[in-house]
Amino acid sequence: MEKEKDTIVIGVIGSDCHSVGNKILELFFTSEGFKVVNLGVMVSQQEFVDAAIETNAKAILVSSLYGHGEIDCQGFRDLCIEKGLDSIILYVGGNLVVGKTPVSVVEEKFKKMGFDRVFPPDIDLKQVAELLRQDIKERFGSSSKEQEAKDQSEQDSQPDQKNPGDEGSQNNLTGQDNQNNMKEPEGFKVK
Amino acid sequence: MIKDEKIELKEFYEIRKDVLQTWPTGRNVSIEEGIKFHRTIPEERRFALVMSKARKKRLTLLQPRAGVALIDDHIKLLRYLETEGQADLLPTTIDAYTRQNRYEEAEKGIERSKQTGSSMLNGFPAVNYGVEGCRRVVESLSKPLQIRHGTPDARLLAEITLAAGFTSFEGGGISYNIPYAKRVPVEKSLGDWQYVDRLVGLYEENGVKINREPFGPLTGTLVPPCISIVSGIIEGLLALRQGAKSITLGYGQGGNIIQDVAAIASLRELAEDYFHRAGFDDFELTTVFHQWMGGFPEDEAKAFSVIAFGAIVARLSGAEKVIVKSPHEAMGIPTKEANAQGLRTTRQAINMVEDQVVLHPEDIRIELELIKKEVHCLIDKVYELGKGDIAIGTVAAFEAGVLDIPFAPSIYNHGKIIPMRDNEGFIRIFNQGNLPLSDEIMAYHRERLNERARAEGRPISFEMVTDDIYAISKGKLVGRPR
Ligand code: B12
Numbered sequence: 001m002e003k004e005k006d007t008i009v010i011g012v013i014g015s016d017c018h019s020v021g022n023k024i025l026e027l028f029f030t031s032e033g034f035k036v037v038n039l040g041v042m043v044s045q046q047e048f049v050d051a052a053i054e055t056n057a058k059a060i061l062v063s064s065l066y067g068h069g070e071i072d073c074q075g076f077r078d079l080c081i082e083k084g085l086d087s088i089i090l091y092v093g094g095n096l097v098v099g100k101t102p103v104s105v106v107e108e109k110f111k112k113m114g115f116d117r118v119f120p121p122d123i124d125l126k127q128v129a130e131l132l133r134q135d136i137k138e139r140f141g142s143s144s145k146e147q148e149a150k151d152q153s154e155q156d157s158q159p160d161q162k163n164p165g166d167e168g169s170q171n172n173l174t175g176q177d178n179q180n181n182m183k184e185p186e187g188f189k190v191k
Numbered sequence: 192m193i194k195d196e197k198i199e200l201k202e203f204y205e206i207r208k209d210v211l212q213t214w215p216t217g218r219n220v221s222i223e224e225g226i227k228f229h230r231t232i233p234e235e236r237r238f239a240l241v242m243s244k245a246r247k248k249r250l251t252l253l254q255p256r257a258g259v260a261l262i263d264d265h266i267k268l269l270r271y272l273e274t275e276g277q278a279d280l281l282p283t284t285i286d287a288y289t290r291q292n293r294y295e296e297a298e299k300g301i302e303r304s305k306q307t308g309s310s311m312l313n314g315f316p317a318v319n320y321g322v323e324g325c326r327r328v329v330e331s332l333s334k335p336l337q338i339r340h341g342t343p344d345a346r347l348l349a350e351i352t353l354a355a356g357f358t359s360f361e362g363g364g365i366s367y368n369i370p371y372a373k374r375v376p377v378e379k380s381l382g383d384w385q386y387v388d389r390l391v392g393l394y395e396e397n398g399v400k401i402n403r404e405p406f407g408p409l410t411g412t413l414v415p416p417c418i419s420i421v422s423g424i425i426e427g428l429l430a431l432r433q434g435a436k437s438i439t440l441g442y443g444q445g446g447n448i449i450q451d452v453a454a455i456a457s458l459r460e461l462a463e464d465y466f467h468r469a470g471f472d473d474f475e476l477t478t479v480f481h482q483w484m485g486g487f488p489e490d491e492a493k494a495f496s497v498i499a500f501g502a503i504v505a506r507l508s509g510a511e512k513v514i515v516k517s518p519h520e521a522m523g524i525p526t527k528e529a530n531a532q533g534l535r536t537t538r539q540a541i542n543m544v545e546d547q548v549v550l551h552p553e554d555i556r557i558e559l560e561l562i563k564k565e566v567h568c569l570i571d572k573v574y575e576l577g578k579g580d581i582a583i584g585t586v587a588a589f590e591a592g593v594l595d596i597p598f599a600p601s602i603y604n605h606g607k608i609i610p611m612r613d614n615e616g617f618i619r620i621f622n623q624g625n626l627p628l629s630d631e632i633m634a635y636h637r638e639r640l641n642e643r644a645r646a647e648g649r650p651i652s653f654e655m656v657t658d659d660i661y662a663i664s665k666g667k668l669v670g671r672p673r
Contacts, residue, residue: 015291017341017371019600020412020486024657041600042291042373066287067313067524071300098310100522100529121521122489122664 006136007057011039011048012094014072018065021094025061025125032129045076049083058136059089065121067098070109077114089135091128093119193378195432195582198389206386210346214294216321217347222393225354228326229399238335238359238402239437241280242477245511251480251545252512253277253537255530256339258284258314260304262324265315266331268527273334276531277538280512281332283325283357285340285348286314290371292344294318313524314340317352325355337361337402341371343380349387353394359402359439360391363426365585365594366406369601377589377603381582384426385433392434403435404479407458408443410598411484413610413659415618416454417565417628418596419443423458424465424570428581431471438462439477439512443484444501446668447616453558455480455508461566469581480510482537486664487520493666494518495536502540513537521664558617561635565628569594572627592625611655614643616668621651647672 008029012022019041026038037055039047048060060080064072073092080088092115096106103120110118116135119128198206211217234240245252255272259265265283272278288297297316304311317325317338329336337359338352345367349360364381372380391401405426407419423440430438440462442454455478462476482501487494498516505513517525517533525533572593577584588594592605599606607624619636620628644651649672658670 015287015293015296017287017373017600020410020598020660023598024660027653027657040373068287068300068311071296071303071311095523097523098313099524099526100519 005033005035006059007035007037007055008059008061008132009037009039009048009051009055009057010061010063011043011051012041012063012065013043013045013048014064014066014068015042016064016066016068016072017041018063018094021065021121022063025063028125029061029129034129034132045072045079048076049079049085052080052085052088053083057088058140059091059132062090062092062115063094064092064096065094067095069094069096070098073110073113073115075113080114087139089132089139090115091117091119091132093121093123093128095121193382193385193582193586195429195577195580197392197432197434198385200393203386203389203393206346207350210350210386213292213347214318216318216351220322220350220354222350222354222390225322225356226394226397226399228354228356229358229394232356232358236333236335236358237400238280238337239400239475241335242402242437242439242511243475246475246477249509251506251510251541252279253515253534253541254280254282254337254512255515255517255534256282256284257525257527257530258282258286258339259310259524260286260301260312260316261310262320262327264310266328268530269328269332271527272531272534273332275527276534278334278515278534281334281336282339283317283328283336283352284314285338285342286312286316287341288312289314289316289318289348290340290342292342292347310524317355318348322351322355325352325357329356335359337404341367341406343368343372343375344383346383346386346390349390353390353401358400359404360387361404361406362387363405363422364429365422365426366409369589369596369599369604370406370410371600373600374602378586381429381585385429385582388430388433388435391430395434395436400437401435402437402439403430404439404441405430407441407479408481408484409596411443411481412598413485413612413618413656414443414445414597415565415608415610415620416442416445416450416457416562417569418594418608420454420458420461420562420566421569421573421594422596424462424566425573425581425585427462427466427476428469428471431466431469431474436473437475437477439479441479441481441514442510443481444504445616445618446483446612446663447618448504448507449554449558450617451480451504452508453555453562455510456555457559457562457566461563465570477511478509479512479514480505480508481514482516483663486661487516488664488666489521491518494520495532497663498533498536499540502537503544505537506541506544513541561632565632568628568632569626593627595624595626609653609656611640611651612643612659612662612669613639614646614669621656643669 107118300312339361364384368380405423517529519525519529573584573588576587595605595608609622662670
């Protein structure tokens with residue numbers, strides 16, 4: 001039997017409307033065997049934290065594309081600790097600061113804020129999934145069996161999760177039809 | 192309920208009282224003073240006039256995007272783009288907090304920028320600076336100035352910046368809501384933009400022409416031309432109703448040259464046609480072509496190539512204006528130097544093709560006819576849903592998914608349609624969702640997509656869409672199998 005999947009919360013922080021990458025991250029991490037709770041764009045720190053508590057998530061993956069990441073992410077770790085999420089894994093990625101800036105400078109800034117890992121926009125996502133599995137194992141002592149989960153993900157792709165704080169959203173892209181192997185996704189709805 | 196009717200002045204001033212109270216700098220904005228100031232602006236700095244000249248002389252004018260947190264730095268930046276970048280038209284790009292009416296946060300951004308000595312905001316927080324601060328910007332420059340943003344409720348921003356002397360204002364109730372917001376009802380944003388357009392109309396009635404530019408590229412990501420064009424025509428119609436007269440309709444480069452040239456041509460024809468049909472004759476229509484609006488390559492050498500390619504197609508399309516990107520696009524807000532490089536790259540490319548006449552060969556005509564048919568299907572349905580009223584129809588159309596913008600964040604958008612590239616890079620529609628496109632049109636799209644599937648030896652799949660989203664940033668137009 002399949003082990004329970006690890007839940008991760010994803011979303012785009014602040015007043016940021018960039019929705020394309022967010023949708024891709026949802027698809028990608030789902031296909032990698034994670035249970036993805038996607039809060040969509042324009043998510044506050046509080047919403048991230050509430051969702052993580054509600055879904056018992058092991059990690060929060062914050063995106064920021066529009067440049068205000070530095071302001072929006074201030075105090076994120078503190079809020080997590082305040083709300084009892086002492087050991088939650090925090091990743092952040094995207095175009096995190098205003099202007100083209102060396103990766104090492106950006107990394108330092110966000111690590112200081114308490115993020116465990118910091119990623120530039122062109123990061124190889126496969127690598128991120130690997131790191132995430134490792135980090136979960138280290139911090140929580142176990143992780144879903146990656147291969148098993150991956151094999152399952154085809155059938156498991158029905159949107160079963162209810163996204164907290166986002167009543168109006170429907171889920172999307174269900175590979176519903178099984179005729180041949182041609183997938184005809186229903187839609188590409190970004191929350 | 193919203194209607195496509197000109198707002199009565201009495202009602203306008205009622206609403207205005209509340210609008211001006213939403214932030215302290217709104218308190219003493221005076222339209223009368225603004226009108227007086229505009230009358231002193233010399234002709235070469237009036238946006239509408241310069242656009243209209245470009246149309247007559249068949250020019251393609253260059254405009255960058257640019258905005259930083261602090262006034263002096265902002266002026267320095269724009270001056271640099273004027274001199275080193277030789278921009279024909281100047282922007283003032285507004286920061287993302289102001290776009291969401293979060294002026295307290297913009298204030299924090301200003302403070303932090305002062306502390307760190309560099310811009311912590313992704314644009315210029317015009318509302319916080321008020322008429323006085325914005326006027327300083329206007330008076331420091333010698334090219335026409337436009338406010339560029341992405342604000343669902345831009346009423347206060349418009350009041351302040353128009354009074355300060357900006358002569359053009361970008362946006363609209365669809366294009367500055369659906370791609371830019373999550374929870375703003377369409378009816379709300381359309382209404383707020385009617386206010387902005389009524390304000391523009393008020394200036395117009397006093398002899399001051401303000402150029403209005405709906406935002407054509409929408410999400411910038413695989414947007415089929417018909418969707419962009421319909422959105423532009425609707426916003427144009429709504430603006431004309433409130434008394435705007437100088438309209439510039441936009442389109443974001445898709446990547447296939449034929450499709451892009453056909454799109455600008457059909458945009459122009461269709462808009463003229465629908466505007467006249469709605470009873471408007473006294474307007475000036477121009478077009479703007481946006482260099483590629485989706486993900487850029489990180490390598491600056493490759494980015495220059497994308498910029499030059501966009502410049503060439505902009506010119507071939509005959510658009511009166513091109514919005515220019517920078518080699519830093521994939522990474523961050525450009526420095527003034529990088530921004531000027533984008534302008535110079537564009538200038539050179541445009542100059543090289545300027546005098547070449549491109550005939551409209553058969554394939555451009557085919558694509559043009561296709562786009563026209565698609566637009567007719569969509570707009571006719573919007574009118575039908577609104578029983579002849581385009582504003583009511585637009586609200587109903589988003590509810591029904593009759594209008595649907597791919598990859599948009601708004602919960603009021605169905606997000607059901609799936610676009611992807613065909614084998615030659617044309618943007619086609621794979622899943623039409625609830626778009627009322629005829630079977631004949633859809634069969635054509637399907638056939639062209641099947642061609643690609645055969646060429647790539649894989650079934651049409653969602654993978655193609657993700658491959659297409661990444662393709663240009665990874666060095667190609669069509670997302671071929673990896
Ligand atoms: C398309 C686009 C838009 C569209 C967005 C439509 C939409 N609703 O999504 C429109 C035109 C509306 C738009 C608007 C704006 N944009 Co914009 N936009 C882009 C553009 C061209 C592509 C973004 C994209 O979709 N890429 C494709 C996806 C697949 O990639 P991605 O978003 O980068 O996401 C991937 C990675 O970043 C990574 N990732 C992201 N998050 C995370 C998190 C973790 C944990 C990990 C591991 C990885 C990861 O994985 C994702 C999937 O591969 C980029 C520049 C570029 N990249 O070329 C600018 C860009 C992001 N935009 C920018 C800005 C500033 C804005 C505006 C504020 C306007 C302005 N001032 O110029 C507004 C936003 C207003 C707001 N409220 O947010 C800037 C940000 C600058 C900075 N950080 O210094 C950029 C970089 C352009 C630039 N150089 O100026 N934009």
